[in-house]
Amino acid sequence: MSIAQYIKEIGRGPEGARPLDAAQARDLFGQVLDGRVTDLEIGAFALAMRMKGETVDELLGFCQALDERALPISALAPDRPVIVIPSVNGARKLPNLVPLLAMRLAQEGASVLVHGPRHDPARVTSCEVFQALGLPPCDTVASVHERWARHEPAYMATDVLHPALQRLLDVRRVVGVRNSGHTVAKLLQPVQGAPVLRLTSYTHPEFGALMSALAERSAAHLMVLRGTEGEAVADPRRCPRMDTWLGGVLQPEHSCAAQEGVLAELPILPRSIEAAATATYVQSVAAGAQPAPAPLERQVALLLGALAQLRQPHARRA
Numbered sequence: 001m002s003i004a005q006y007i008k009e010i011g012r013g014p015e016g017a018r019p020l021d022a023a024q025a026r027d028l029f030g031q032v033l034d035g036r037v038t039d040l041e042i043g044a045f046a047l048a049m050r051m052k053g054e055t056v057d058e059l060l061g062f063c064q065a066l067d068e069r070a071l072p073i074s075a076l077a078p079d080r081p082v083i084v085i086p087s088v089n090g091a092r093k094l095p096n097l098v099p100l101l102a103m104r105l106a107q108e109g110a111s112v113l114v115h116g117p118r119h120d121p122a123r124v125t126s127c128e129v130f131q132a133l134g135l136p137p138c139d140t141v142a143s144v145h146e147r148w149a150r151h152e153p154a155y156m157a158t159d160v161l162h163p164a165l166q167r168l169l170d171v172r173r174v175v176g177v178r179n180s181g182h183t184v185a186k187l188l189q190p191v192q193g194a195p196v197l198r199l200t201s202y203t204h205p206e207f208g209a210l211m212s213a214l215a216e217r218s219a220a221h222l223m224v225l226r227g228t229e230g231e232a233v234a235d236p237r238r239c240p241r242m243d244t245w246l247g248g249v250l251q252p253e254h255s256c257a258a259q260e261g262v263l264a265e266l267p268i269l270p271r272s273i274e275a276a277a278t279a280t281y282v283q284s285v286a287a288g289a290q291p292a293p294a295p296l297e298r299q300v301a302l303l304l305g306a307l308a309q310l311r312q313p314h315a316r317r318a
Contacts, residue, residue: 003028003037003045011048019052025061029180033069033164046171046179054183056213062184063218070162073113073141075194076148080111081221081310083303084198086186087116088158088169089230090123091273097296099129100282101233102153104292104300110307112153113144113191115161117169124273126231130155132279161190186232187214195310197246197303201227212243212250219248221310223303226258236267236293244306254306256298267293 006028009018020028031037032045054062075082083105087098102112118127118137127137130153137157138144147154159166165188168181186200200222202208208224215222225232226240234240244254268290270281285292292300 003031003041007041007044007048010052011044014051017048017052019055020058020061022057022061022064025058026065027061029062029184030065030068032168033065035164035167042168042171043175046175047177049180050177054180054210056210056217058180059184059187059210059214060218062180063187063189066162066165066184066187067189069164070188070190071141071156071160073144073156073161073191075191075196076111076145078194079311081195081197081307082111082113082191083307084189084191084196085112085114085232086188086198086200087114087126087231088182088185089227090117090120090125091231091278092123092229093273094228094236095270095273095278095281096124096126096129096231097228097236097278097282097293098126098231098233099133099153099278100285100292101296101299102155103133103282103286104296105303106148106151106153107286108300108304109151110304111148114153114155115158115188115190116155116185117166118157118159124275124278127155127157128275129278129282132275133282158185162188195221197221197223197306197310199223199225199232199303201225201230201232203227203230208241208243212245215245216248216250221246221306223254223306225299234293234295234299236269236295239295239298242299242302244302246306246309251306251309254302254309256302259295267291269293 102114105112137155144154211224223244225242228235239259241258244251270277284290
């Protein structure tokens with residue numbers, strides 16, 4: 001079935017466009033991911049949604065179609081929640097500290113899955129930093145389990161975890177703008193068999209409100225934060241607002257407000273954002289040779305507290 005009927009609804013411009021319900025959005029996005037539409041239709045979909053913006057219902061449908069087609073990754077055990085960190089933006093001005101966040105969480109016993117692109121010509125990806133750390137991307141579920149068993153974070157490239165999503169993300173190189181694939185990539189949930197705490201970030205407050213509404217509607221376990229250059233890691237210079245939702249309920253004890261006032265001191269960071277320099281810094285912090293940035297350690301503490309709550313039997317049934 002063509003998606004033209006849906007494009008007619010969403011492609012009427014910011015004033016005339018009509019939102020889809022969750023079932024329609026699931027059908028549309030499933031057809032796009034399955035390659036059952038033409039390149040022209042994909043371009044029309046990408047641009048229409050870019051102009052209109054996603055609603056909560058549309059994101060619910062998109063995410064359902066997305067997760068149904070992802071490589072399923074089993075948790076090690078029902079009582080071992082998994083943290084899933086999307087890393088689709090990379091570093092442009094500041095060091096990419098997603099690998100440090102993942103390393104610190106893994107050191108504390110958390111099973112951590114990071115996913116994103118292998119390379120970006122304009123940015124330093126988490127994949128490149130992990131490579132420099134001697135942790136190349138995992139190509140199988142077995143290799144993910146091996147990393148978790150060694151208390152190491154696992155990185156899986158999008159082209160392995162979700163090839164159809166990677167094809168949609170690549171559309172940006174043709175049409176020149178981001179599309180809904182970039183939004184739902186930050187919400188991908190491929191792990192089965194245990195509670196999953198996802199991280200997602202925003203730059204504009206209205207997108208943060210949308211993510212919070214989505215967490216509530218879908219009864220999700222989700223940390224929503226103002227990220228660093230689009231990545232779901234606390235800015236090392238100033239602690240951002242971080243809201244943690246468990247079962248769709250905001251958890252004040254696992255959340256924090258944005259840091260206010262004048263900064264008393266700046267953290268010591270690598271002088272270069274290149275992967276090798278960032279990896280050296282991550283190794284130094286992980287080994288205890290120098291302190292981690294306080295905002296990042298605050299994020300680690302909040303996430304560990306949320307994981308402890310998810311380990312409770314009632315949470316595992318949620």
